[in-house]
Amino acid sequence: MPTLPRVIQGGMGMAVSSWRLASAVARAGQLGLVSGTALDLVLARRLQNGDRDGAVRRALAAFPVPRFAQRVLARYFRPEGRDAGQPYAPVPRLALRQTRLAQELMVLGSFVEVWLAKEGHGGRVGINFLEKIQMAAPAAAYGSMLAGADYVVTGAGIPRDIPHLLDQLVGHEAVRFPVTVAGGSGHTVDLDPGALLGDRLPPVARPTFLAVVSAHALAEHLVREDRTRPDGFVVEGPPAGGHNAPPRGRLTLDEAGQPVFGPRDQADVSKVAALGLPFWLAGAQGTPEALVAAVDAGATGIQVGTLFALSEESGLEPDLRDDVLARLRSGTLDVRTEPLTSPTGFPFKVAQLPGTLAEAPLAAARPRLCDLGYLRTPVEKVAGKVTYRCPAEPSHMFECKGGQPGESAGRSCLCNSLAADVGLGQTRADGYVELPLVTLGADVAGATRLAQRHEGVWSARDVLDWLLEARPVAASPGAPEPWHRRALTGPDRT
Structure with a gap:
């Protein structure tokens, strides 16, 4: 049995956890994760930008069914890139009934x-x-397995169906993957690898599956049946970046309008440890002391996001990263937990950076539309027909599809803004350019300390060398206890 990693690099945003970042972490002996969000879009837009370093085409040439990759190359590759101001060509939006092109792009995006x-x-x-992005799961997981993914990690929901999906795909079986549809039941997304790729398919290995959970009760629920049982857990506390599980019970906001998390929102780590599976702690874990404390609590190690998101191998646009680093060093970086921003309804952490959709006037000025649709919700209407709605689309369209009046207020289009975070933002035909929206963890103590150690940007290896140093220094006087140690003692205001 190989040694389990002490550090998992978080799978952040859309291509923020890029292949370059995951490669650097994996080469250093820890677990590197690529973000699996919208990789069909990432693939198509990199090809339209000309694939300047040839990396995408090199990976496509390694795909086991060459004609499959050639069709996508022929459709999207532009050797000279796009002209200035030229919009990206669209990719098919996620749906229950998927076109061949949609599945080709999802398989190839993950594979690449x-x-x-x-x-x-x-x-x-x-x-x-x-x-939450259930409709992409079968094709995206299969593409990653064809490329030899060692791990699959899934959160932002209850990933009860992923273990069985991986069991089926390892045998190239046709799958019917359950999808949650508002007002309906029994809906699936179907994938038949043989029909899509042909019968001569290479053997694939089943990845180790880690479920991201925020409550020990969910971990206990998932291990009850073989069909839902993961191989381990990432136990995420409220300070973690990106989406968080909403506070349990009645929503309470603090004086700054942020959700208040209390003891009920923090997993009892001892109960997770008692399940006997390896687990890693996430959320405000980005220091050497946090790693030591996690292991002392029974964890295998930690998952860390923010430190890696700000590294030189990250996919985050350099100007955005440099702005964050400058604010870290000046002590002016503000990361808010926004209760309404995400169309998912989950709280979402947003770095307050000028020139991004964190600025209310810029968010208000963005034309409301949902043209990518990764966070859309399928809704069953009359006679079993399904439509799709998103709180970030025009309000009248959202309400016509059964959305509650007022529910779309304050929502942002994360799909387009997260693409802009990594330099793949759309330019509209009318000249409007999509703006970024940056998410980081609420606790930046570790990132601040690294910023003091490094004058410029740091590398992924710098992060690992610091986290894994043999004798971590004592925690700074007055530093808060890790969330898992104070879980049963008091509220946690983010």
């Missing part, structure tokens, strides 16, 4: 990202999915 992250070394690479 994982294959590049694994190229040239024997380290461990995984892929991180959002459970």
